[in-house]
Amino acid sequence: MKKTAFYNIHKKLGAKLVDFAGFDMPIQYSSIIAEHKAVRTSVGIFDVSHMGEVFISGNKALEFVQHITVNDASTLSPGRVQYSAMCYPDGGIVDDLLVYKLSDDEFMLVVNASNIDKDYKWMIENNKLDVKIDNQSSDYSLIAVQGPNSHKVVQKVVNDNIDLEYYHFKKEKIAGTDVILSRTGYTGEIGYEIYFKGNEFEAEKIWTEIFEAGKEFNIQPAGLAARDSLRLEMGFCLYGNDIDKTTNTIEAGLGWITKLKKGNFIGREALQKFKDDGVIRKLVGMISDEKIFPRKDYPVYVSGKGVGSVTSGTVSPILEKPIALGYVEKEYSNHDTEISFLIRGKEISAKVVKLPFIKK
Numbered sequence: 298m299k300k301t302a303f304y305n306i307h308k309k310l311g312a313k314l315v316d317f318a319g320f321d322m323p324i325q326y327s328s329i330i331a332e333h334k335a336v337r338t339s340v341g342i343f344d345v346s347h348m349g350e351v352f353i354s355g356n357k358a359l360e361f362v363q364h365i366t367v368n369d370a371s372t373l374s375p376g377r378v379q380y381s382a383m384c385y386p387d388g389g390i391v392d393d394l395l396v397y398k399l400s401d402d403e404f405m406l407v408v409n410a411s412n413i414d415k416d417y418k419w420m421i422e423n424n425k426l427d428v429k430i431d432n433q434s435s436d437y438s439l440i441a442v443q444g445p446n447s448h449k450v451v452q453k454v455v456n457d458n459i460d461l462e463y464y465h466f467k468k469e470k471i472a473g474t475d476v477i478l479s480r481t482g483y484t485g486e487i488g489y490e491i492y493f494k495g496n497e498f499e500a501e502k503i504w505t506e507i508f509e510a511g512k513e514f515n516i517q518p519a520g521l522a523a524r525d526s527l528r529l530e531m532g533f534c535l536y537g538n539d540i541d542k543t544t545n546t547i548e549a550g551l552g553w554i555t556k557l558k559k560g561n562f563i564g565r566e567a568l569q570k571f572k573d574d575g576v577i578r579k580l581v582g583m584i585s586d587e588k589i590f591p592r593k594d595y596p597v598y599v600s601g602k603g604v605g606s607v608t609s610g611t612v613s614p615i616l617e618k619p620i621a622l623g624y625v626e627k628e629y630s631n632h633d634t635e636i637s638f639l640i641r642g643k644e645i646s647a648k649v650v651k652l653p654f655i656k657k
Contacts, residue, residue, distance in 0.1 A: 301346035302438045302500035310518055317521060318410035320347040325520040332523035333614040336484055337655075340444035340511055341519035342504070349413035350437045350492065351420065354403040355428035362396060362404050365423055365563055367546060369556040373398040378464040378481055381554055383419065384564030388545035388571060392416050393536055395481060397466060405477075409536045423563065436494050442507060443488030443527075446514040451478070451489045453510035459489070472502040483524065485531035485657050526611045529620060532582050532652030538593060539580060539608040539622050548576040548624070550652075578605060579630040582654060583621045585647035589640060591621040596639040604629045607638065613654060619647070620654050 299320045307314060312323035323344060325332060335341045353361055362370045368381035375398050383391035392412045397405040408416045417432045424430060442451055452459050455469050459478065466479035474493050482488035491507075493499065508516060525535065534540045534549060546555045547568060557569050585591070591610030596603050605625030613620045621638070629636060632651050637644035 299347075301344055302495065302497045303344045303346065303440070303504060305497060306501060306504055307344065307518075312518070312520060315521075318347055320410065322347060323518070323520040325522045326518045329520070329522045329526060330614045332517055332519040333526050335515070335517035336444045336486060336519055336523065336527055337615060338445065339514050340442065340446040340450050340516045341523070342507060342511070342516060343441040343443065343519050343521075343524055344439075345441050345490075345524075346438040347410035348439055349408040349410060349416065349432070349434035350439075351406045351408060351417055352399075352403065352431040352433055353406060353420075353428055354431070355426070356402055357426040358402050358404055358428050361424065361426045361428045362406075363559065363562060364426070365420060366394070366396060367556065367562060367564065367568070368396070368554045369559040370396055370398070370404070371559070375400050376465055376467060378466055378479055380464070380481075382540075382546055382551060383416065384546065384568065385542060386564055386567060388547075388564050388567035389542040390536070390540045390544055390546065390549070391419055391542070393534060393540060393551075397477070397479070411537060437492055438495060438500050440491050440504065440507070441483070441488055442491070442511075443482060443484045443519075444486050446511070446516075447486070447488050450507060450511040450514060450516060451491075454506050461489075472499070472506045474499045474503060476503075483533060484527040485533075485653065485655060486527075525609075526614060529609055529611050529622065530613050530615060530653065530655040531657075532622065532654060534580070534622075535609055544580075544624075545571055545576075547571040548578055549580045576627060578624045578626055580608070580622060580624055581630050581649045582652040583607075583623060583636060583638075583647050584616075584650050584654065585619045585638065585645060587619065587645045587647075589619050589638065589645050591619050591638050591640075591647075595621075597623055597625055598637045598639050598644055599629050599635070601644075603639075604636070615655055621647075625649070
């Protein structure tokens, strides 16, 4: 089992550790609801060092990134970040990822932990431009400071002004360590990501400095369970649940990152056909007033007919209602469509709603 540089900190804080993508990761510290609400109302800190960092460099780095991703990386300037995805030729999703433009000839691709090896292999196999592809995932640590008070906390540990625009980054120092400080977020709240190289000593210094800065805001460590419920309230996709090789970006509601006019890229022809011909199902948000917990793979019914299934579900700590993402046949994907979850042979009423569940 792999351990992040923050492992000993998690143990000291009494975190419940679980195997996640081969890493010993904190699933929760106190309670999922308390950690979730801390991020929504003040500030929380996550260890997400299990994520992967792959660097693409060379004079054809942009051309390569354009070829393997669906979004238009040519719109990026150094210091900007872009949400994107890689697709197979049939349009199925290899992974969703973040593209950081470090310079005109260097990019950092941040990929999902469970897909690091697969993604790296995919990049190598499709490297027809002789760019350098350097998987530095094991060298980097990553923490995310998220919540309404995250700006105040992070500003206290950085000398320069950190008024970053959304999906921008800059290089800074925290506790004497060089870091990449970005503002993207996976919670729907304002938040910052801190990437750095270093051992447990550097990691503990950075964590401690941020925690001290956040004491006045009652900063809380938050685990992967709260991270999942936070992203679900915002309707953000999770690879392996809501998107994978059997889904495409058009039906998953990611048409906005699929720039079909930018030129040829892997999967473009298939994705163009999905857009032109229309998809047969769509990823939608669903909510219920009943006291249930919608779980992955629960069937979705309309008038006794199976029309889809749940991909992610929870009880929203903020709305205090069951919420879910799932694919349903296109004709039942309109907002306010009455549907039901089939749970232990019983249909539980719900309806399709506009995402996100939490309006920010």
